[in-house]
Amino acid sequence: MTAPDDRPVGTGPADPARTRLDDLPIRDDLRGMRPYGAPQLDVAVRLNTNENSYPVPGPVVEAIGKALAAELRDLNRYPDRDAVALRADLAGYLGHGLTGEQVWAANGSNEIQQQLLQAFGGPGRVALGFTPAYSMHPLLALGTGTAWQPARRGADFGLTVDDAVTQVREHRPDVVFLCSPNNPTGTALDPEVVAAVLDVAGGMVVVDEAYAEFARPGTVSALAVLPGHPRLVVTRTMSKAFGFAGGRLGYLAADPAVVAAVQLVRLPYHLSALTQAAARAALAHRDALLGTVAAIKVQRDRIVTTLRDRGLRVADSDANFVLFEVGGDQSVAWRALLERGVLVRDVGLAGWLRVTAGTPAETDAFLAAMEEIR
Template structure:
């Protein structure tokens, strides 16, 4: 009997029986381009500031941290701007915990969450973990989502919560604000909470507008962000949201006490105070992302327009075979389980060159 079978011998909740934990492959290869990390790492000056901030907390580790993480909320509001203040902000251990807390507050048994696959694969798992029903919306054949279609689906299903991922993962394309507005209005009768997951917002093309612009006078609208991607802090686990103050009060009802450690708070505040240094590599990543798009088109493949730090591309007859061949070449990208498609993170110039050269050699070998 293997470990998975032993798990299912336990008296699990019925809706968890047979499920497997979420997770991308974690393999030890030279070039890791599979989970949309910022491969540039933390710059030296920001690293030194974080180390000092953490060291300053060490003498007080015998005490609980600031339960309200007030300094961090102020720093997050200052970073986002848009007239936000500390009362509009909330943070947790990665944006996944932010979304989980929102589902604990507004979802649960007898309530429902809608999202529009293909999108972030954690959404149905978060629904399952909180006992929230999951409604699978749909997109067009080209994976785009129109305001009219999204609004009609929300009106017809009346979900309690809607997740809109923008830029979308795994396709990488940002949503127009008309879609967010249409979904919000469509959920008026059902008082639907609308959560716009902007984990990759800093990588969007110039002129792409954030849903932060729509927050005033929309108490059911929430914008979720993360410091994992643009800030190169995936290991620190810091996610946050911006919303009306009553939303943060709702989340306080379900959060665990002292859920953000003093070390996490100090790290995040120091990073935000050094945001210019930490975000300096964002433009370099965008250059490599656009380079990948252009080169894939030249190779005869079909990349989706990307506002994120990754590229979703189709036109592959054997994506699993290409994935395996790249892995054999020491390059790990992501098979997201969509026919004919793979996804690759935009890394450094050297990592991007290695990926493109290996992929072209593989395709030439196939042909």
Template sequence: MSEQLERLNRLPLRGNLRGLEPYGAPQLDVPILLNVNENTHGLPETVHQAIVSAVSAAAAGLNRYPDREFTELRTALSRYLEHGLTAENIWAANGSNEVLQQILQAFGGPGRTLLSFPPTYSMYPLLASGTDTEYVAVPRGADFTISPEAVAAAVAEAAANVVVLCSPNNPTGTALGLDVVEAAYEAGEASNAIVIVDEAYAEFAHAGTPSALTLLPGRERLIVSRTMSKAFALAGARVGYLAAAPQIADALRLVRLPYHLSAITQATALAALEHAGALLANVEDIKTQRDRIVDGLAELGLKPAPSDSNFVFFGGLDDPHAVWQGLLETGVLIRDVGIPGHLRVTAGTEAETTAFLDGIKALMSSRVS
């Protein structure tokens, strides 16, 4: 037992937190970081300057608390999402992880369950533990897909209180059909289950891929979660949000901390939303690089999954850790997600994507020869 773990175990830690490890990915000092699905394009200069100006203006009033209801931001987010949404349908917090945490604080807790379908976002069980919510995992099929029938059966059997569906899914990158969401929602009627569709990567989806936003009318237990970390290149600003029936936001007001979104955060998000066009132009370039990765990996005989996200999950590797290490030695860091035979890589700039493809091609060639 490590000294750190011994010190931790001397504290009166809650039983369901003992033995857990915090969320994290390797943070190494290498030239090309393609391991945590960041938007590597950065902010266009016009957006950078707009944020600097907005933050400067907000700083003049930092002696006062921010708008507790962040009304202007909620209005701007509703305009961005469209689908007939208004400010009353929107909630926001410090990253989509805090949004999910607040949902579990309101609808999870002792004696309640969170159901999800791994492999999926690794924060879901940690958020469940943090809110003392039982986590129920129902594995996906061998091809990492889930069918409406399987989802409905799992929701009914677990009598789940909260169901979370990640679409596009992390780490596989694949989007869910709306029939899967509908099946989960209908199956959850008996247990009055909240159904969350985590659409953190929605802006990167292929044209024609539907959003669960279209399912919101008439479904008061359905929540669609989004983030500004990815498409808006604001990972460092920590802005996440959701769209749902107005009573969902009312429920979250019961558990949120006072003035939880700072004036600086609100100003940053508003400035970015005013320049959504420039930021989404970068998204189109990222999608091009993602598709380059898919095609390039397939040409090498590897097995990339279809991706509606800003990353590519790929298999066909006999020794994924050796490939990960080999790329690291060339200055390219990607993600070993712990799934046998697979790795995950973020789609970066054209130069970063080229470096990854050249690096893995060289590795594959050396292993064949």
């Protein structure tokens, strides 16, 4: 977000006597910026942040509650700073022969990626990503003093081996971000792209797989490429498929040396005992939580098919959202949908909007609203 924000620090109406952000000795490269975040509006249908629309099942709520209660008496003590038990559970979930020493966890995959940039980026170093992609990556680069180099995708939002290799060779970044499935387009990467970038990149290659559980059959995870590639990192989250967005748990899989590197920059006791306990309870009930994935994929494919049948351009999606062209000013279409009680995401891509695949009723409401605004 780079639009200027003239509001005073704090809430409420402007007060000339109050200190403004620009009155403080803030870093020059942060001046004029606004915090990252999507609108949080009280509307009937919220489909703008790729949350899982299904609430946590009752038995899982009970299990998490018991796990949290067991930690309360010892909250006077610091948590396990290395989250050893949780990392072992995450490795077991991922499979691929991974062990706990190859996994690291933090408060969301954003914190994981921030730690990676703290360890492998920083002043004098460059991170590269293929846009349009996840808009937090350049902001994480900014926050860690890492120069950001945007690279391009094709007109269809795809990324070919030749295009990826050419741009990595040209810019020689220290960190490369690849998103599969990509946000906001939903497109998954050909595994040959990952392999080719690994071959030519001199630094770290981070594959953001936040939406991996929603991929269509046959989609290959970069986890399969990890053996023998110590500069490859795969990041995941429990926010989406697990419906654990409020729990804030992200993680990575990589060579143990990468885990050792991020431990150099992580804050002490960064992952609370309550977060660790809740995440472990959720992982123990993964079948119940992941049971909504198939239903969400049905709604995603329904959105793709219906919008295409209506003559709109729609990007292929392996995620829990759909990017679609509105045929004009996307901000006007966004407002028209909001007036009909449907909140989607304007990702700043001219002529396109992104909608999360939710429940059947939410899809009904979105498709009905889209029919009305055409």
